[in-house]
Amino acid sequence: MFVQYQKDKQKFPIKIWCSNPESVDENCLEQALHLANLPFIYKWVALMPDTHMGKGMPIGGVIACNDVVIPNAVGVDIGCGMGFVQTNIPVKLLKETVTGSGNLIKVIVGNIQRTIPVGISHYKKPQESEVLSRAKQELQKYYSESELLPEIDEGFFQVGTLGGGNHFIEIQEDENGLACIMLHSGSRHFGNVIGQHFNRIAKDLNEKYWSQVPGEYNLPFLPVDSAEGKSYLHYMNLAMDFAYENRAVMLRKVCEIFSESVQKFTGINTEFSNKINCHHNYASLENHFGKDVWVHRKGAIRATEGELAIIPGAMGSYSYIVKGKGNPDSFMSSSHGAGRKYSRTKAVEEFSVESVMVDLKNQGVVLGKNNKSDVAEESRFAYKDINEVMANQTDLFEPVKQLFTVGVVKG
Numbered sequence: 001m002f003v004q005y006q007k008d009k010q011k012f013p014i015k016i017w018c019s020n021p022e023s024v025d026e027n028c029l030e031q032a033l034h035l036a037n038l039p040f041i042y043k044w045v046a047l048m049p050d051t052h053m054g055k056g057m058p059i060g061g062v063i064a065c066n067d068v069v070i071p072n073a074v075g076v077d078i079g080c081g082m083g084f085v086q087t088n089i090p091v092k093l094l095k096e097t098v099t100g101s102g103n104l105i106k107v108i109v110g111n112i113q114r115t116i117p118v119g120i121s122h123y124k125k126p127q128e129s130e131v132l133s134r135a136k137q138e139l140q141k142y143y144s145e146s147e148l149l150p151e152i153d154e155g156f157f158q159v160g161t162l163g164g165g166n167h168f169i170e171i172q173e174d175e176n177g178l179a180c181i182m183l184h185s186g187s188r189h190f191g192n193v194i195g196q197h198f199n200r201i202a203k204d205l206n207e208k209y210w211s212q213v214p215g216e217y218n219l220p221f222l223p224v225d226s227a228e229g230k231s232y233l234h235y236m237n238l239a240m241d242f243a244y245e246n247r248a249v250m251l252r253k254v255c256e257i258f259s260e261s262v263q264k265f266t267g268i269n270t271e272f273s274n275k276i277n278c279h280h281n282y283a284s285l286e287n288h289f290g291k292d293v294w295v296h297r298k299g300a301i302r303a304t305e306g307e308l309a310i311i312p313g314a315m316g317s318y319s320y321i322v323k324g325k326g327n328p329d330s331f332m333s334s335s336h337g338a339g340r341k342y343s344r345t346k347a348v349e350e351f352s353v354e355s356v357m358v359d360l361k362n363q364g365v366v367l368g369k370n371n372k373s374d375v376a377e378e379s380r381f382a383y384k385d386i387n388e389v390m391a392n393q394t395d396l397f398e399p400v401k402q403l404f405t406v407g408v409v410k411g
Contacts, residue, residue, distance in 0.1 A: 050339025079243025
């Protein structure tokens with residue numbers, strides 16, 4: 001970790017968990033400098049080792065604010081995060097059990113594809129949702145932004161669905177040769193609409209009241225004690241709960257698919273353990289250095305002392321389960337993944353579909369993806385080296401488990 005602090009250019013320091021300044025993209029550093037000049041920043045800006053340019057605020061960024069929330073410092077996929085569960089089934093068994101449709105891994109991947117809507121797809125019928133049903137009973141909390149109310153009804157068709165881009169469902173192998181299930185998804189279109197809506201409101205208010213924050217920063221804010229700030233927090237928390245439930249529902253369905261497939265072809269009962277479900281795009285009121293502040297994690301996980309969390313790599317590389325060390329310098333946070341090395345557009349230019357498919361095949365990874373034309377966007381080579389990212393943050397967590405992709409479903 002190194003610190004960037006030029007008193008003539010920034011109000012607050014920037015703590016960066018990378019090996020050197022040259023390893024951080026110039027555009028990312030510029031965004032971090034904008035954050036470091038916000039008047040309501042508390043202590044410093046923290047950049048995790050997977051950091052890269054985002055909208056307004058870098059992905060892999062963590063800030064604490066006094067009395068304000070910044071929609072773009074949470075992002076539009078509010079509550080995006082990870083789910084994980086351990087099984088007792090050896091991966092060797094999945095690879096060696098042959099069926100009429102290929103080995104058992106291929107069967108499981110195919111069954112997940114047919115069961116879980118991915119990308120922009122939703123269910124054709126509304127699904128059960130405790131979160132949204134509760135919201136409909138508490139509509140008075142959401143009346144202030146009445147144009148968002150229809151999104152609650154639309155959410156019933158989205159719960160239990162996988163997004164596109166870097167969202168995935170993976171069958172993985174741990175160091176003991178046992179299969180694990182990991183997934184990455186968020187609040188879907190539901191959270192996206194909420195995030196964009198409140199960013200527009202914040203922008204309009206900041207312009208109306210001559211905010212000290214320059215518009216070109218793309219970091220409009222909302223005071224938490226304002227009507228608009230309170231409304232954002234209601235909707236943000238709803239989107240976070242929805243994202244958590246979305247992952248839980250998917251994880252349950254994938255576990256059912258896994259256990260039914262294993263039972264059918266091997267006669268073995270699957271046992272599941274060590275479930276984890278955690279966010280990496282959100283804001284929360286936390287106490288740091290003796291003060292209550294609004295911590296924004298945009299592409300970063302909470303890593304309090306002893307807390308278990310998930311850091312995924314790109315498909316065909318390693319992922320990790322980690323235990324937090326509660327490092328106060330990072331506001332008890334760590335990276336949420338490997339972090340992009342190439343933009344999606346640049347990745348497609350650099351890597352052909354064929355090269356990515358050959359790479360996955362050579363590693364024995366089964367890919368479930370309907371449209372493979374954009375597969376290069378998620379090539380492991382489009383991301384930073386996950387092991388280097390992990391090495392740059394050993395003061396933030398303790399690795400508990402290393403996992404490798406054996407089967408993956410992508411949107």
